[in-house]
Each structure stands twice: as C-alpha cells, then as structure tokens.
Amino acid sequence: xxxxxxxxxxxxxxxxxxxxxxxxxxxxxxxxxxxxxxxxxxxxxxxxxxxxxxxxxxxxxxxxxxxxxxxxxxxxxxxxxxxxxxxxxxxxxxxxxxxxxxxxxxxxxxxxxxxxxxxxxxxxxxxxxxxxxxxxxxxxxxxxxxxxxxxxxxxxxxxxxxxxxxxxxxxxxxxxxxxxxxxxxxxxxxxxxxxxx
Amino acid sequence: xxxxxxxxxxxxxxxxxxxxxxxxxxxxxxxxxxxxxxxxxxxxxxxxxxxxxxxxxxxxxxxxxxxxxxxxxxxx
Numbered sequence: 001x002x003x004x005x006x007x008x009x010x011x012x013x014x015x016x017x018x019x020x021x022x023x024x025x026x027x028x029x030x031x032x033x034x035x036x037x038x039x040x041x042x043x044x045x046x047x048x049x050x051x052x053x054x055x056x057x058x059x060x061x062x063x064x065x066x067x068x069x070x071x072x073x074x075x076x077x078x079x080x081x082x083x084x085x086x087x088x089x090x091x092x093x094x095x096x097x098x099x100x101x102x103x104x105x106x107x108x109x110x111x112x113x114x115x116x117x118x119x120x121x122x123x124x125x126x127x128x129x130x131x132x133x134x135x136x137x138x139x140x141x142x143x144x145x146x147x148x149x150x151x152x153x154x155x156x157x158x159x160x161x162x163x164x165x166x167x168x169x170x171x172x173x174x175x176x177x178x179x180x181x182x183x184x185x186x187x188x189x190x191x192x193x194x195x196x197x
Numbered sequence: 198x199x200x201x202x203x204x205x206x207x208x209x210x211x212x213x214x215x216x217x218x219x220x221x222x223x224x225x226x227x228x229x230x231x232x233x234x235x236x237x238x239x240x241x242x243x244x245x246x247x248x249x250x251x252x253x254x255x256x257x258x259x260x261x262x263x264x265x266x267x268x269x270x271x272x273x
Binding site for chain 1 (some may be wrong): 205206207208210235237238239240241242244246271272273
C-alpha cells in the first residue's frame with residue numbers, strides 16, 4: 001500500500017492553482033502539472049481521480065480556508081455594524097494574504113465548475129451568514145433586499161478597494177493607493193448608511 | 198520515481214473518447230494482468246491509467262493501438 005506523501009500533494013495543489021490563475025482552466029493539463037510540480041503524471045493520479053476531481057478538490061480546500069478566515073471573531077448574533085466590520089477585516093486579510101487562492105475562487109465562480117462546487121459549500125457557513133442577515137433585518141439595522149443586491153452593496157465596495165490595494169494604484173493610475181483601516185472605516189460607514197432602514 | 202511508475206501505474210496519452218469506453222472495457226476488463234484502469238476524459242490528453250505489475254509500457258501501447266486508438270506513454 002502506497003502512503004500519501006504530503007509534500008508531493010502540496011506541491012501538486014500549489015502548482016495547479018498557479019496554472020489555472022496564470023493560464024485559465026484550459027491551461028491546466030495533468031502532464032504540464034506533473035512537470036511543474038516535479039512529480040510523474042502517475043503520481044497525480046494517485047491523489048486525484050481526474051482533472052475535474054483535482055479542480056474540485058482545490059476549490060474545497062480553498063473555500064474552507066476562506067470560510068475559516070472569514071469566521072474569525074465573527075458571531076451571527078453581532079450587531080450588523082460590528083459583524084460587517086469583522087467580515088470586512090477578515091475578507092480583506094484573506095484576499096490580500098492569499099491572492100492566488102482568492103483569484104482561483106473567482107475563476108471557479110464564473111466557470112461551469114461553479115454549480116458542482118456550490119453544492120459542496122459547507123452548510124454551517126451559509127447558515128451563519130444567513131442568520132447574521134436575518135438577525136439584522138429583525139433588529140431593523142438592515143433593509144430587506146434581494147440577496148445579490150445585498151451582497152453587491154455590502155461587499156463589492158470592499159473588494160474593489162482590495163483590487164486597488166493589490167495593484168498599488170488608485171483610480172487615476174499614477175496615484176499610490178493603500179487600503180488601511182482608516183479607509184476601510186470610512187467606506188464601511190458610507191456602506192452602512194446605504195443599508196440602514 | 199521511475200520504478201514507482203513502472204511497477205504500479207502506467208499513464209498514456211490517447212485519443213480514446215467517452216463513446217469508445219464500451220469497446221475498450223470489453224478488452225481491458227478481460228485482461229487479467231490489468232488490476233484496474235481509468236481514463237481521464239476531463240484532461241486534454243485523455244489520459245489512460247493502467248494499474249499493473251505485470252505489463253510493460255510497450256505491452257499496453259501495443260494492446261491499445263491494436264484496438265485502433267493512438268496511445269503513447271505520457272512522459273515525466
């Protein structure tokens with residue numbers, strides 16, 4: 001019986017994410033991946049059933065990593081203002097510290113893999129996010145909106161700022177931009193204003 | 198790495214399509230020297246994996262090409 005070599009598996013996973021981020025899903029082949037990870041193609045098939053299985057397994061570990069970091073210090077019974085602040089800090093930290101993983105998750109979202117992956121989302125995470133919103137609506141801290149509208153207003157401004165931060169440049173290109181707590185608090189205040197009943 | 202590959206899982210780039218699976222199963226399932234086999238149709242190389250300790254790369258290539266498919270060892 002062959003034992004799993006964690007270092008090999010980690011190298012395969014890391015290189016596969018890099019390949020998808022750099023070249024898209026079509027850029028990932030098992031043969032190219034084997035070469036990049038310094039293993040034989042047969043080794044990859046010890047760990048993963050096929051290429052789709054590999055992609056889905058990558059998504060599962062990355063989404064777990066993201067959910068874990070998102071729930072740090074978060075409680076769905078928090079006031080809307082406090083809870084959203086914790087989430088903003090956690091989401092920004094995750095995206096900035098894991099640019100490859102964050103980009104990979106985005107790619108999955110707009111690919112045919114999304115449907116399969118969405119079904120594997122941990123119900124606990126989804127339930128916590130829902131409970132947070134329901135609590136806030138009940139306490140009249142948040143207006144009732146279609147979920148896409150809520151998400152766009154509550155989080156898209158943050159992710160745009162993260163993008164500016166990652167590029168190091170603001171709207172006019174030449175200007176330096178850095179997302180700090182002061183900027184985040186300023187933005188969050190404006191966002192909360194728009195979401196209050 | 199080399200010995201690991203040779204003794205357990207042999208991998209090949211093929212042109213086998215999902216529709217060919219039935220025809221292929223008939224042959225591969227009756228070959229007692231093959232412990233287990235799979236084809237990755239989700240990869241661009243339609244990778245055939247053959248788990249065997251008794252067949253060589255050449256044996257498998259011969260077997261698959263005799264069925265009318267292209268088959269070459271996937272290089273490391």
